[in-house]
Amino acid sequence: MRILLTGGSACGKSTYAETLAVRLAAPRYYIATMRIFDDESQKKVDQHRKMRKTKNFITIERDTDIHLIRLPQRSTVLLECMCNLTANEMFDNYGNITDVYDKIISGIESLASQCENLIVVTNDVGSDGGEYDAGTREYIKTLGRLNISLAQRFDCVYELVCGIPLVLKGRLL
């Protein structure tokens, strides 16, 4: 089963994703994509580690190149999240922007082919109507295209609102 979870910041996606993963087959792999570059990202990583502590996840830290991941056992994988992964793949420290759509899609397909259940957390970055520089606009577009493609490929798509899953595709598991 492949499940895509979307929603804004702090809408309860991670909590829901972990609770869902715990109900599915073990072992459970957690693919962490956040790059730690300051105390704020460190805090976020610590907070997520604490949330996962009692849930028996095996954490794989991989902030780019998820296609290189080889899972030892077919089971349940939680990938968190598309927004970090896409930003990490797109931008380097020199202001260069790479088209990462195909690379990320093949990475997700590679993961999907190695597990029974794949849960992917993404974010709704396109709906604030703000004015942004060219790089950010490209990022919004890329993540939007990735979200569309994943939603088409996946069995279930839920939007999380105040911690409540709204079914956009498939059924509630």
Next chain:
Amino acid sequence: MILVIGAIASGKLEYVKSLGYSDSDIADGVLDERPVLNNLQDMVFSDPAGSDKLYDALLKKEVVICNEVGSGIIPFQRTDREAREATGRLCNRLAQAAERVVRLVCGIPIVIKE
């Protein structure tokens, strides 16, 4: 408590009035004796770190109205990010305790928890 959420100008206030509340029942971003609190997000944005302390008082309200603020690009300013996260987390807790959660989209109330 009924939690009413939705985007800016999505029809939240009109919906609450349709439940029978009038202007004199609705407090705007301030905790007092009135049964409805509007614009919870303003209270959180003015003091993100203290937002957890609002929780108990909010549960005593008949209706709490809050903008959904988590969508879109993550803000560049750290204080904006923290306020957004604090609003989201508080709403998650309120939704868990609420007897009903209603989301407004284009003026249409969608009951997402009952």
